[in-house]
Amino acid sequence: xYGEDILKLLPVRIRCMVEKLQLDYSRLWEIRLRVxxxxxxxxxxxxxxxxxxxxxxxxxxxxxxxxxxxxxDTLECVCNHSLYAYEDEIRQGxxxxxxxxxVGVAGKIILDGNRIKCIRHISFLNIRVAHxxxxxxxxxxxxxxxxxxxxxxxxxxxxxxxxxxxLRDIVRVVSDDGIxxxxxxxxxxxxxCYKGVPQNDVGMRTDVLDCCPKxxxxxxxxxxxxxxxxxxxxxGGPQDVDAIFGVVNCGxxxxxxxxxxxxxxxxxxxxxxxxxxxxxxxxxxxxxxxxAGQVSDIFDxxxxxLCWCE
Amino acid sequence: xxxxAGCMLIMYASFMAGHTVGQYQLRRVxxxxxxxMFIQMVKSQMVYAGTEIPELLMDCEQRLTGTxxxxxxxxxxxxESDSDRTLPEMWRESLKVLDDLSALPxxxxxxxxxxxxxxxxxxxxxxxxxxxxxxxxxxxRYERERSRSTxxxxxxxxxxxxxxxxxxxxxx
Numbered sequence: 001x002y003g004e005d006i007l008k009l010l011p012v013r014i015r016c017m018v019e020k021l022q023l024d025y026s027r028l029w030e031i032r033l034r035v036x037x038x039x040x041x042x043x044x045x046x047x048x049x050x051x052x053x054x055x056x057x058x059x060x061x062x063x064x065x066x067x068x069x070x071x072x073d074t075l076e077c078v079c080n081h082s083l084y085a086y087e088d089e090i091r092q093g094x095x096x097x098x099x100x101x102x103v104g105v106a107g108k109i110i111l112d113g114n115r116i117k118c119i120r121h122i123s124f125l126n127i128r129v130a131h132x133x134x135x136x137x138x139x140x141x142x143x144x145x146x147x148x149x150x151x152x153x154x155x156x157x158x159x160x161x162x163x164x165x166x167l168r169d170i171v172r173v174v175s176d177d178g179i180x181x182x183x184x185x186x187x188x189x190x191x192x193c194y195k196g197v198p199q200n201d202v203g204m205r206t207d208v209l210d211c212c213p214k215x216x217x218x219x220x221x222x223x224x225x226x227x228x229x230x231x232x233x234x235x236g237g238p239q240d241v242d243a244i245f246g247v248v249n250c251g252x253x254x255x256x257x258x259x260x261x262x263x264x265x266x267x268x269x270x271x272x273x274x275x276x277x278x279x280x281x282x283x284x285x286x287x288x289x290x291x292a293g294q295v296s297d298i299f300d301x302x303x304x305x306l307c308w309c310e
Numbered sequence: 311x312x313x314x315a316g317c318m319l320i321m322y323a324s325f326m327a328g329h330t331v332g333q334y335q336l337r338r339v340x341x342x343x344x345x346x347m348f349i350q351m352v353k354s355q356m357v358y359a360g361t362e363i364p365e366l367l368m369d370c371e372q373r374l375t376g377t378x379x380x381x382x383x384x385x386x387x388x389x390e391s392d393s394d395r396t397l398p399e400m401w402r403e404s405l406k407v408l409d410d411l412s413a414l415p416x417x418x419x420x421x422x423x424x425x426x427x428x429x430x431x432x433x434x435x436x437x438x439x440x441x442x443x444x445x446x447x448x449x450x451r452y453e454r455e456r457s458r459s460t461x462x463x464x465x466x467x468x469x470x471x472x473x474x475x476x477x478x479x480x481x482x
Contacts, residue, residue, distance in 0.1 A: 012394040073396065076430070081389070081397040082362035083432040090432065118432065 005099030006031070009127060011073035014039070017064065020054025031127040033071050038063030074125055078103050091116055092211065100130035100192030100199030130192055132200045136162070136293050137169040143298045143306055144283045150174055150229050150253045151282040152301075154272075156260040162293030163257040164189050164233055166285070168200055170255060171231045175203020182227030182252075183208045184217030190233055215239035222250045229253040241271045248280055262286060263299055317482065321474035328470020332463035337376075338413040339459050342452040344378040345414070345422060349445045356434060363397065363430055364389055377412040381405070401426025421448055 003025040007015050010031075018031070023043060030042035038060050041048045048056050049063035057063055078095055079086045089095045095103045107122035144153045153170075157163040168190050175181045185191050185208050191198035193210040202208065207225045209217040214232050221227055230247050232240070235256045247254055260266035263284050267276050275281060279301045288296035298307040351370050355361040361369070364386065371382040385404035392400060401423070408419050421444055428440045 076396060079430075080362045080364060081430045082364075082366075083430055084356055084434045084437060085360045085362045087360070087432060087434060120432070 005097070006101060006127070006129060009074065009078050009097060009101070009103065011070065011077055014070055014074065017050050017052070017054035021048075021050065021056065025129065026131070028129050029131075030129065031125075033066050033074055033125040033127075035066055035068050035071055035123040037066055039066055068123065071123055071125055075105070075122060078125075087118065089211075090119055090122075093119070094188070096188045096192050096194050096199070098194050098199065100132070100194070102128045102130070102188070102192065104128065130200065131165070132168060133162075133165050133293065134169060134172065134201065137166055137173055139295055140166070140285050140298060141170070141173060144170070144255075144285070145174055145177075148178065150179060150255065152248065152254045152280060153256070153283040153285060154235075154266070154275075154281045155255075155257040155285045155287065156263060156266050157257070157287035158261050159259065161287045163287055165293060166287065167231060167233060167255060167257050168202060171206060171229075172201050172203040174229060175205040179205065180226065180228045181206040181231060182218075182221035182225050182229070183231045184212055184214050184221065185210050186212060186214050186217070186233065190231065213239075215243035218243040218247050222247055222252055227252055229255055231255040233257050234259065236269060236271050238271055241274055244275060244280060245278075254280070256281075260286075261288070263297065263303070313482070317478045320477050320481070321471065324474030324477060325467065325470040328466040328468070328473070330466075331470075332466035334413050335455070335459045335462040335466070338415070339452065339455045341377055341412050341414050342418060342448060342455060344374050344376060345418070346445060346448055346452060348374060348378060348382070349425065349441060349448070352429070353438065353441055353445075357438065377408065380411060381407045397430050398427045401429075415451075418448065418451055421451075 006025060006028070007018060010018060014033070017039070027044045028041065032040045032042070039050045040063070041050060049058065049060055051057045051062050052064040075083065078097060083090070086095050090105055093104060093106070095105065097103060104126035105119060105122050106124035107119045110117045110120055144151050155163045155166055171181050171183060171190070181203060183190050183202060183206055185193065188211055190200070191202045191206070191208040191210065192200050193208055196210065198206070198208055207221065207227065209221060212220070214235065218230055218232065221230055230252050233256070235241070235244065235258055244254060244256070258266055258269075258272055260269070263286055266272050266284075282301040284299040285295060286297040286299070287294060295307070297305060300306055348370055351373065352366060355366045355369065367382055367386050367389070371379055371386060374382065381404060384407045385401065388400045388404050405419055405423055408414055408422065425441065425444050428437055428444070431437050
């Protein structure tokens, strides 16, 4: 089922090659298609070159070279022969498909003033395989959730260290436990909605605003969906900060993530510093270490360390 | 008596032959009208609803009638069963139904084939302008056929009757 979702996105030529590899799709991260470049998969932590017979090869020169037709046919499969129906998503640079997987697109940008009008001559596709890890929030839950109440929490980590995965799992757990959650999913990474339906499990009491700017989305949710908790990914801009103050003043709890390598790194950021100084966040969860999703520290709102993690 | 009955039968048969030719012309006009309606439905769904092509075709199939509906149904089945080919390839294959069953002239079927190559592109505005062009061509064709149809029907009916009379006269 998992592999089928991914194989359906590929035209027959490419699909046959991937099928012959007999991959464990739970360890497949990306399928890269670039015109006139070798066919590359990101599998586990490394790259695989694939030849025309569907075999792994360590030599780049033996790899199958992706053609423009391969990219066009893949895009047609992804968009169900209807690229125009995905114009807005392509303009944002990605298409979310059934199963929660994301297909990133790149090509020639056509501008309308300063606004991106569309992307033409799409020559680069990145099929990112969705991986939700249920249970990854088990370690942090006792520190951020208790007595039916979620502490205002900020998850801090460097890129690709699992903060969105952790955020998603926390949302799922608290939502299933009775908390009404509103998610502003600006980049469609948390819930990965396909035709408005979340493809990731975000819990039974979760409402999702998909592809919505965070600031506007937070206030919309507060006004209309009466959430107990609002979850957003990657805050930092001044508009985000103002909206967060609005949310907190309305009595909603907040769960957010931010880029950063440490708690001090985040404190020094102009936008988030204001939130830290006003003690908006009651918990800071810092991810670090060599493995994605590894919790390195948990702090309270005053900066006191609550947990020493390996 | 038998002779009279025979003459009546001959007259009726030849009239019906002429009538059939006239009805064929009417069918052609009706099918062109259906194709134009199909194009208008496609345009409005694409521009206002952004509906994907498979759903769009299903919706059109329910609203149309006759051979055009049969063609769309055939196209939907091809799309569902075979996702390995591009839309223009599957569209062209489905046109065999129109070739075999419809009264559309060859150039009208060629225009419908061109429609399949235009649909599904990213740029909605460019698609619309090409679809509008095809629609105008088909509309011209439709107007021409419609204006001819009354004349063709009458001619066919008249020739049918006259043919019958001629045969009867020759035989008698």
